[in-house]
Amino acid sequence: MIQVNGQIISTSLRDLLVEKSPIKITNIDFPKDEFSRNIFSSFYIQKLSNDKQGKRKWLIYSQDLDKVFCFCCKLFNLVRSTTKLANEGSRHWRNISHKLRNHEISNEHIANMILWIDLEKRLLKNKTIDKHDQEQINRDWKHWRNVLFRIIAVVKILAKK
Numbered sequence: 001m002i003q004v005n006g007q008i009i010s011t012s013l014r015d016l017l018v019e020k021s022p023i024k025i026t027n028i029d030f031p032k033d034e035f036s037r038n039i040f041s042s043f044y045i046q047k048l049s050n051d052k053q054g055k056r057k058w059l060i061y062s063q064d065l066d067k068v069f070c071f072c073c074k075l076f077n078l079v080r081s082t083t084k085l086a087n088e089g090s091r092h093w094r095n096i097s098h099k100l101r102n103h104e105i106s107n108e109h110i111a112n113m114i115l116w117i118d119l120e121k122r123l124l125k126n127k128t129i130d131k132h133d134q135e136q137i138n139r140d141w142k143h144w145r146n147v148l149f150r151i152i153a154v155v156k157i158l159a160k161k
Contacts, residue, residue, distance in 0.1 A: 012137050014075055018119050022060040022071040043068075043096065046104070058113065059100065067091040072116040073109055083108065 046054045058071045067089030077086045084090045085103050092099075103109055 012133065015119070015123060017075060018116065019123055022057070024060070043100065046100075056100070056104070058104070058109075058116075062089065065089055065091070068096075070103060070109060070112075072112040073103075076112040076115040077108065086112075 043056070043059065046056050048054055058073075060069050060071050061067070062069065068085065068091070069089045070083070070085040073083065073086030083103055083106065085099075086108070090096070090099065
């Protein structure tokens, strides 16, 4: 268990979120705010100074809240961040590209990105500090998945009678 932004999350939940990576919502019509502004899928793309483009892997959009968040800052920020993207999210679409650029060059964000990439690599290589705990979680997950499959099979058989 770790405390992030005043909330306690389990390291296994964080590991699972990192393993699955953030889901990009792109195929919707983003709702407009009171000034008829909204965010576009193009904000997931970062325009670099050498005219190339990179993906903003860290940027996530919540349909329920109609806000954008920084995935790595939300998960890894161990101190209370001053940026809205790490805490409550942002839905102020005016100058959003400027806000995103400022966020991605901030020291906090860069440090959190390093932590995210490091954890992602360690999880791929199965070299995490809590490797034994992770193995036990995976065994338990497989066990309960098999139990669920057996229960479903029994229900199907009983439903046929």
